[in-house]
Amino acid sequence: VDDAIVVTENIYRRWLIDNKITIATAIDAVREVGNPTILATFTVVAALVPMAAVSGMMGPYMAPIPVLGSVAMMFSLFAAFAFTPYFVMKFVPPLDVLHKMHKKEEREGKALQAFFQSTISKLFNVKFYGMSFLIGLVVAFFLSMSMFYSTAVPVKMLPLDNKSEFGVSLDMPDGTALSKTASTLHKMAQILRKMPEVVSIQTYSGTAKPFDFNGLVRHSYLRQNASEGELQIQLSEKGDRHRSSHEIALEARQLIQQVALDAGANYAVVE
Numbered sequence: 480v481d482d483a484i485v486v487t488e489n490i491y492r493r494w495l496i497d498n499k500i501t502i503a504t505a506i507d508a509v510r511e512v513g514n515p516t517i518l519a520t521f522t523v524v525a526a527l528v529p530m531a532a533v534s535g536m537m538g539p540y541m542a543p544i545p546v547l548g549s550v551a552m553m554f555s556l557f558a559a560f561a562f563t564p565y566f567v568m569k570f571v572p573p574l575d576v577l578h579k580m581h582k583k584e585e586r587e588g589k590a591l592q593a594f595f596q597s598t599i600s601k602l603f604n605v606k607f608y609g610m611s612f613l614i615g616l617v618v619a620f621f622l623s624m625s626m627f628y629s630t631a632v633p634v635k636m637l638p639l640d641n642k643s644e645f646g647v648s649l650d651m652p653d654g655t656a657l658s659k660t661a662s663t664l665h666k667m668a669q670i671l672r673k674m675p676e677v678v679s680i681q682t683y684s685g686t687a688k689p690f691d692f693n694g695l696v697r698h699s700y701l702r703q704n705a706s707e708g709e710l711q712i713q714l715s716e717k718g719d720r721h722r723s724s725h726e727i728a729l730e731a732r733q734l735i736q737q738v739a740l741d742a743g744a745n746y747a748v749v750e
Contacts, residue, residue, distance in 0.1 A: 482520060482559035485512050490567050495581055500571055509564050520556045524549045539696050639750070641723045646688065646749040647671075647710035647735065648699070651742060655706040657685045663742045664708045667735045671712060674734075676720045676727050681711040693749060725750060 486509055493508040494500050527548045533541040572580075601608045626632040647667060651660050661684035668680045681688065687702045688709045694700060702709065712731070714724060732748045739746040 480555070482516050482555045483563045485516050486559045486563045487567055490564065491577055491580075494574070495577055498574070500574055502568060505564055505568060509560065513560070516559065517556065520552050523552050527552075536696050539692075639723070639725045641717045641725070642750065643714045643716055643724070645712055645714070645724055645728045645731075646693075647712070647731070648702075648747045648749055649708045649710070649739070650745040651706040651708070652744065653706055657705040659742075660684045660706055660708045663738060663744060664710060666738050667746075668710060670734050670738065671710070671731055674727065674731065676714045676722065677712055678715050679713045681713075682708065683711070684708045697749070 489512045490505045490508040493504045493511075497504055527545040529545070530541050531545040602612050603609060649660070649664060649667070651663065661682065664682040664684055668682055671677055672680055685703065685705045685707065687694070687700045688711050690700045699709070714720070714727065717723070720727075728748045728750055735746065
């Protein structure tokens with residue numbers, strides 16, 4: 480909405496200066512802010528577009544931001560120049576209403592200016608306040624940085640979600656027969672099915688399970704070797720259990736660890 484706000488405010492500003500409402504003034508007001516509005520929009524687009532170059536697992540997560548963001552910005556620019564002036568003229572407020580709005584804005588501006596002069600100005604003019612504020616900033620900065628070295632704030636790229644499912648990805652040693660892979664998956668399933676929150680388990684040996692968005696990012700649909708397998712664990716709905724899916728997945732990882740060690744396999748619990 481930023482582009483539309485700039486156009487609308489400048490039209491109102493010019494009408495107040497001329498003290499009359501005319502279409503010619505509105506057109507000239509749009510022209511007046513045209514170039515800076517276009518440049519500002521292109522600047523935002525230029526800042527977003529490089530995110531499309533992010534590769535690896537984060538690529539599919541990042542790609543919608545530059546694509547949709549850039550399209551939205553360009554459409555907002557078009558709407559500001561094509562639609563906004565039309566609707567401003569269609570629903571034009573009376574001139575006395577514009578003056579009342581302007582006076583109200585002036586009162587708010589004076590109140591804010593008085594507040595800032597009574598606070599921020601002291602930081603420059605009174606040494607005690609300025610040094611105290613600077614020291615406070617430095618202390619607050621290092622306190623916030625210390626959170627990385629403690630468990631006060633967990634740092635994650637993506638937040639944990641309480642889903643009704645998770646998976647187990649199994650990689651047996653290269654050359655393992657399909658029957659051995661299936662047997663190892665069956666042993667894991669027999670252990671995990673004893674967990675009270677588990678509703679059902681499907682095993683996939685030598686082929687990929689039906690992949691979701693997570694599988695699309697991990698390219699799990701390419702898992703077709705006899706030494707590769709997956710488990711799909713279905714949980715009861717989150718309202719019917721006391722533990723989150725993450726807590727259940729952490730326990731599941733420990734429960735099947737020995738089975739994977741005995742088979743000499745690598746495994747991963749995939750949420």
